[in-house]
């Protein structure tokens with residue numbers, strides 16, 4: 219069990235120190251959670267009249283720290299930093315704060331907030347943006363409205379184990395309900411409830427993929443009509459959000475039955491229902507209304523080199539920057555579909571202890587991890603081994619993304635720890651780490667074979683084989 223008093227004490231200490239200082243550089247990760255964390259920190263500082271700038275980076279590699287270390291006076295690292303405490307202390311001395319939820323290296327540094335230091339599980343109880351939110355709440359009670367962004371970050375980091383947000387995340391949801399920025403419901407958890415016509419809602423679904431209906435609008439339309447669900451009202455295509463309660467129930471149970479009939483386990487099929495989070499201040503027709511779609515929109519910005527667009531949306535722009543984000547969202551969905559299709563055509567390869575695919579230059583390194591995660595929903599792979607994805611990062615470097623299932627974690631798997639260890643053993647430019655269930659690193663191209671060999675060994679040890 220986590221010690222909330224001690225974590226709160228740490229957040230207070232950080233808050234007091236932040237309020238004494240000015241001229242901040244907020245350094246955040248480029249995924250949805252990182253952007254939300256960066257925006258929460260920015261809002262909290264802005265509301266206190268502090269000056270700041272945001273820097274978004276793909277990863278906190280040692281040369282990244284070197285590059286940014288003279289950009290400002292005080293640094294707040296959000297959604298990463300815990301795995302690099304030694305480097306930060308060496309290069310930035312005491313002019314920095316780390317607010318993170320990834321697994322941490324040993325450090326006694328004072329201005330470091332991380333759930334693992336206080337007995338909470340940063341893999342599922344709180345995200346990077348959740349941690350930033352808890353500090354923002356210490357900075358000012360008025361910041362309760364930022365809980366909506368913290369929930370977007372948690373959903374973006376896929377923290378809804380067993381279909382719901384638990385632990386510190388659940389408290390953040392309560393804050394959001396209290397100040398009426400959030401509504402929690404039990405509902406279907408597919409992407410595009412607001413933004414996609416019903417047929418595409420089913421045929422485009424990648425998490426999970428519906429066998430026999432995937433990428434087939436005609437089959438999806440027939441499936442819907444068989445269930446008595448009208449596709450159109452007058453001339454307008456209906457979306458899931460347009461359906462009556464009765465129709466929603468009917469569609470949900472039909473989809474679950476369809477998955478089970480096609481050989482999907484009841485556990486996986488059941489996962490399409492769970493908690494969903496509505497952002498009450500957003501336009502009902504906007505993808506920002508749903509936390510999952512908001513997170514996908516942010517990933518589209520950050521992971522495709524446009525983090526400023528994502529941050530702009532988080533900070534409140536609903537005009538030009540928002541329009542740009544909507545364009546990026548379309549492109550992102552297209553690249554994910556192409557990536558999944560590519561892996562489906564190539565087939566996954568199987569090692570003793572893991573599945574893998576090597577995308578080379580066929581899938582961008584920024585989204586290869588998302589695609590690896592989606593594969594568990596695709597029925598292409600069993601749930602019994604982690605999935606490893608390789609993609610080319612540069613001439614010399616390969617990006618590695620690793621994903622696992624809840625079940626493997628319960629059996630003792632810890633991908634973040636394994637990748638960190640292997641990188642340490644490989645040396646050279648190999649660096650990485652992360653969560654038990656999702657982690658990443660980079661290695662030199664010629665290290666790939668050795669990497670796979672070590673990976674087989676270490677997974678077997680953790681799973682007691």
Ligand SMILES: [Mn+2]
Nearest residue numbers: 251297346375
């Ligand atoms: Mn995160």
